[in-house]
Amino acid sequence: MAADEAEKARGKRAALCFAAIAVLLGLPLWWKTTETYRASLPDAQIARLDALAFQLTVPVAVVFAKGSLPAAQQRRLPFAEMREEETPLNLRTSVTARYETAYRSATAQEEAALALGTVQEADAALLPLQDGLLGSLTVYIVPEASSLLPQGVSVYIGKHRSAVVRGPPAAGDVLTAVNAQVRHIAQTMSFTPDSIAAALSDRVPLDKLGLDTRRPFKSSLGYEITFSLLNPDPKSHDVRWDIEAAVRGYVQPFLDKLSFVANFTVDSQILYYAMLGVTPRFDKDSSSFLLSAHSLPHVINPVEARLGSSAASLFPVLNFLLYVPERAHSPLYIQDRDGALVKTNAFHSPRWGGIMVYNVKHPAADEAPLPLRVDVDMVQVMEVFLAQLRLLFGISRAPLPREFLVENPGNTGLAAWELDCLLWARTVENVATVSTTLTSLAELLDKIGNIVIKDDVASEVYRAVAAVQQALGELAAGRLGAAFQASKEAVTSSERAFFDPSLLHLLYFPDDQKFAIYIPLFLPMAVPLLLSLAKMLREAGRRGKEPAKAD
Amino acid sequence: MAAARARAPRRLPALLLACCSLAAALAPQDQVEQFFKSGHTNNWAVLVCTSRFWFNYRHVANTLSVYRSVKRLGIPDSHIVLMLADDMACNSRNPKPATVFSHKNMELNVYGDDVEVDYRSYEVTVENFLRVLTGRIPPSTPRSKRLLSDDKSNILIYMTGHGGNGFLKFQDSEEITNVELADAFEQMWQKRRYNELLFIIDTCQGASMYERFYSPNIMALASSQVGEDSLSHQPDLGIGVHLMDRYTFYVLEFLEEINPASQTNMNDLFRVCPKSLCVSTPGHRTDLFQRDPQNVLITDFFGSVRKVEITTETISLDPNLVILESGTPKDEITTEALKYAEQLPVAQIIHQKPKQKDWHPPGGFILGLWALIIMVFFKTYGIKHMKHIF
Numbered sequence: 025m026a027a028d029e030a031e032k033a034r035g036k037r038a039a040l041c042f043a044a045i046a047v048l049l050g051l052p053l054w055w056k057t058t059e060t061y062r063a064s065l066p067d068a069q070i071a072r073l074d075a076l077a078f079q080l081t082v083p084v085a086v087v088f089a090k091g092s093l094p095a096a097q098q099r100r101l102p103f104a105e106m107r108e109e110e111t112p113l114n115l116r117t118s119v120t121a122r123y124e125t126a127y128r129s130a131t132a133q134e135e136a137a138l139a140l141g142t143v144q145e146a147d148a149a150l151l152p153l154q155d156g157l158l159g160s161l162t163v164y165i166v167p168e169a170s171s172l173l174p175q176g177v178s179v180y181i182g183k184h185r186s187a188v189v190r191g192p193p194a195a196g197d198v199l200t201a202v203n204a205q206v207r208h209i210a211q212t213m214s215f216t217p218d219s220i221a222a223a224l225s226d227r228v229p230l231d232k233l234g235l236d237t238r239r240p241f242k243s244s245l246g247y248e249i250t251f252s253l254l255n256p257d258p259k260s261h262d263v264r265w266d267i268e269a270a271v272r273g274y275v276q277p278f279l280d281k282l283s284f285v286a287n288f289t290v291d292s293q294i295l296y297y298a299m300l301g302v303t304p305r306f307d308k309d310s311s312s313f314l315l316s317a318h319s320l321p322h323v324i325n326p327v328e329a330r331l332g333s334s335a336a337s338l339f340p341v342l343n344f345l346l347y348v349p350e351r352a353h354s355p356l357y358i359q360d361r362d363g364a365l366v367k368t369n370a371f372h373s374p375r376w377g378g379i380m381v382y383n384v385k386h387p388a389a390d391e392a393p394l395p396l397r398v399d400v401d402m403v404q405v406m407e408v409f410l411a412q413l414r415l416l417f418g419i420s421r422a423p424l425p426r427e428f429l430v431e432n433p434g435n436t437g438l439a440a441w442e443l444d445c446l447l448w449a450r451t452v453e454n455v456a457t458v459s460t461t462l463t464s465l466a467e468l469l470d471k472i473g474n475i476v477i478k479d480d481v482a483s484e485v486y487r488a489v490a491a492v493q494q495a496l497g498e499l500a501a502g503r504l505g506a507a508f509q510a511s512k513e514a515v516t517s518s519e520r521a522f523f524d525p526s527l528l529h530l531l532y533f534p535d536d537q538k539f540a541i542y543i544p545l546f547l548p549m550a551v552p553l554l555l556s557l558a559k560m561l562r563e564a565g566r567r568g569k570e571p572a573k574a575d
Numbered sequence: 576m577a578a579a580r581a582r583a584p585r586r587l588p589a590l591l592l593a594c595c596s597l598a599a600a601l602a603p604q605d606q607v608e609q610f611f612k613s614g615h616t617n618n619w620a621v622l623v624c625t626s627r628f629w630f631n632y633r634h635v636a637n638t639l640s641v642y643r644s645v646k647r648l649g650i651p652d653s654h655i656v657l658m659l660a661d662d663m664a665c666n667s668r669n670p671k672p673a674t675v676f677s678h679k680n681m682e683l684n685v686y687g688d689d690v691e692v693d694y695r696s697y698e699v700t701v702e703n704f705l706r707v708l709t710g711r712i713p714p715s716t717p718r719s720k721r722l723l724s725d726d727k728s729n730i731l732i733y734m735t736g737h738g739g740n741g742f743l744k745f746q747d748s749e750e751i752t753n754v755e756l757a758d759a760f761e762q763m764w765q766k767r768r769y770n771e772l773l774f775i776i777d778t779c780q781g782a783s784m785y786e787r788f789y790s791p792n793i794m795a796l797a798s799s800q801v802g803e804d805s806l807s808h809q810p811d812l813g814i815g816v817h818l819m820d821r822y823t824f825y826v827l828e829f830l831e832e833i834n835p836a837s838q839t840n841m842n843d844l845f846r847v848c849p850k851s852l853c854v855s856t857p858g859h860r861t862d863l864f865q866r867d868p869q870n871v872l873i874t875d876f877f878g879s880v881r882k883v884e885i886t887t888e889t890i891s892l893d894p895n896l897v898i899l900e901s902g903t904p905k906d907e908i909t910t911e912a913l914k915y916a917e918q919l920p921v922a923q924i925i926h927q928k929p930k931q932k933d934w935h936p937p938g939g940f941i942l943g944l945w946a947l948i949i950m951v952f953f954k955t956y957g958i959k960h961m962k963h964i965f
Binding site: 226274323324328333358360366373374378380407408415433522525527 | 616617649650652653702705706709710711712713718721725726727758762765766767835836879880881882883884885886887888889890891892893894
């Protein structure tokens with residue numbers, strides 16, 4: 025009896041030990057070994073990135089030439105003030121534009137420059153006197169009577185980062201009168217609330233699908249530009265174009281100015297027997313062939329298959345096509361929606377590129393030997409292509425009042441302040457992209473529990489978070505160049521982290537499949553344990569009741 | 576009183592005229608808005624056939640017919656990712672090699688001579704498909720195998736094969752579930768890899784595959800509801816297998832009438848293949864899509880009608896400034912003699928000394944063999960010999 029009791033007691037202790045080991049040791053071990061490896065991510069910082077409050081600081085220097093200020097206000101110079109304008113875009117995004125304006129009077133060298141004959145010469149002479157930092161602006165106020173600005177022009181915006189303004193009459197409060205003009209100029213030459221809202225169109229859905237938001241390419245680390253010459257009729261036209269010299273002379277200076285923004289590669293090709301997909305109509309009145317505006321969308325597709333874009337790089341490709349119409353269809357003009365002929369004879373497609381039709385002058389004599397040698401006038405062609413290139417990059421000029429005279433950027437095709445506008449928009453866009461990427465990565469990792477995060481992915485995320493915080497800081501400090509650089513690094517790191525090939529989640533297992541795998545493993549072990557535990561509890565319950573019954 | 580009454584009728588035609596002129600002014604504006612309503616600038620197509628083996632000929636023919644229609648309507652090969660799990664055209668059982676027919680009596684060869692298959696044969700796996708969709712592709716992948724869409728791309732995804740309730744079979748060895756597909760689309764949305772997505776699936780119980788979608792801007796069509804089988808169309812006695820599935824056959828007939836300029840909308844596509852023709856009930860899902868299907872053109876997804884703008888401004892360039900600069904670079908071009916790089920270090924191979932191999936301890940098999948031999952020896956001759964050995 026006693027031996028039996030001892031045996032039973034030993035059995036109970038054994039069962040309890042097994043259960044204890046299974047629960048205390050086995051369960052945590054199984055849990056730990058079957059969880060997915062996740063390196064730690066800066067979740068708190070990523071959550072804070074979700075709400076973006078941009079502080080864009082523009083350092084503006086306002087320089088008063090002699091005679092533009094009354095003596096009373098002249099004594100106040102030099103001083104600085106800061107103006108803030110906040111634009112809340114939505115719950116998670118707000119933009120505060122800060123204009124740090126430093127007012128001072130002109131130095132002797134600046135006076136000498138402003139005394140030159142034309143405003144263009146003055147602009148060129150003033151350039152070495154400015155710091156030329158990206159994002160900064162200098163506004164020169166000349167007296168009302170000055171002859172520097174032509175008649176009827178009150179504001180001149182130069183090729184670089186300066187503007188010359190004809191001040192109001194020197195009596196009265198010139199400073200406040202000038203402030204409004206300075207603000208308008210600063211907005212034109214850096215950013216407007218609309219341009220920033222357009223750059224943030226991913227986060228802030230715009231109500232209207234404006235052309236300006238969809239036309240430009242999104243910010244990318246590089247672009248490939250392809251120039252193609254389409255010659256559908258090599259029998260009649262022997263077309264030569266000196267594309268290398270044209271690219272070197274006209275396109276490369278433009279791209280060099282933009283080299284800070286992205287890497288560019290340029291190539292060119294000549295395609296023979298490449299037809300347009302549309303047959304042009306013959307117009308008897310002008311005895312020319314016309315392509316109407318609504319048939320233009322169908323022109324691109326048949327050609328696109330032959331452009332060789334599958335051999336291009338992974339960057340977005342801009343295609344510029346020069347089409348020399350066949351002899352039978354010459355001259356070919358493009359008609360816009362109102363029926364008028366388009367002066368440039370060219371059209372472009374958002375985020376794709378542009379096409380220009382180049383008409384060849386045929387000599388009157390029909391016996392001219394075929395094929396006719398055609399040397400393409402590259403200047404005319406490049407004028408159109410560069411204009412299209414500017415539009416595709418989003419460098420478009422908002423309409424300005426008539427008193428504003430904007431200097432032609434010359435052969436480089438891009439003024440320095442236009443580059444600044446692009447950089448402001450691109451930096452804001454990059455920061456918004458990084459914020460969206462990182463927050464969506466964090467959200468995805470929450471939602472899909474099976475994704476493994478390796479250490480290098482985690483380090484890229486840390487780098488992206490640090491870079492974006494640096495970019496925001498530099499934007500607030502007014503250093504546009506450093507801010508853009510930091511935002512580019514942030515985008516590179518965050519894209520690399522998000523698109524890392526290892527982040528493919530392990531194949532999804534529905535719950536019933538999980539049960540089907542674990543039950544044959546755990547059930548045979550669990551059933552005897554549970555049964556013996558149940559038996560022990562029942563006996564303990566019966567013994568507890570018996571002493572009560574005995575008495 | 577009379578004056579007031581006289582004034583009223585004079586005001587009415589003026590009001591009508593004002594309304595008419597306003598409407599006339601709005602009409603061209605509306606047309607411009609209509610023209611840009613869809614908001615996309617490029618089109619992509621991902622066409623997947625998931626079955627292998629000769630008797631699944633019809634799935635390859637399905638995919639190739641959609642490929643052909645999509646190419647005809649304007650999407651170039653560089654924007655199409657075509658995944659075919661098996662090669663029917665060059666299959667040894669194909670009585671007409673290099674052809675894949677979609678109509679009986681061999682009327683229409685959908686293989687053609689300019690097919691560009693991006694993922695072929697064993698490359699069509701669930702993993703590769705998900706990598707294409709989410710963009711998490713190894714860096715060595717060529718451009719033609721990538722889906723380089725952006726936030727203004729409309730993507731058409733067509734899948735066909737054998738499926739069941741909630742899954743689609745790939746290559747007869749693995750499956751993709753509807754949850755994974757929905758998660759993949761969500762990852763695409765998070766990274767804004769599409770503007771709008773049209774998902775078409777032609778399998779048995781196809782409607783189960785789009786049940787779990789939760790990302791915005793997705794429209795889905797399926798050839799059959801849950802619990803129904805999608806049936807094949809017609810066999811060809813010359814080739815010996817069924818050539819097409821019913822749903823895709825009627826969709827192809829519908830698409831043959833579309834040209835790049837047509838204004839047919841999605842509601843017509845929903846009505847393709849009613850139960851009388853298809854035997855199964857095709858289904859569709861539009862609750863995640865923001866626009867009304869009435870306003871969605873077929874060519875928004877199946878074709879590639881680009882939006883164009885007339886270029887009205889030019890830059891003025893001064894050719895004189897350039898001529899001065901282009902003089903110098905010509906001198907710098909020095910062509911160096913080109914020669915082949917060393918392909919194979921022949922001298923090194925010929926005069927190679929035999930490599931010193933590191934010594935490794937004997938592996939499991941050798942040890943086991945010797946253990947067996949020793950055991951047998953001692954069993955036969957007795958254990959007392961052991962002390963002589965050790």
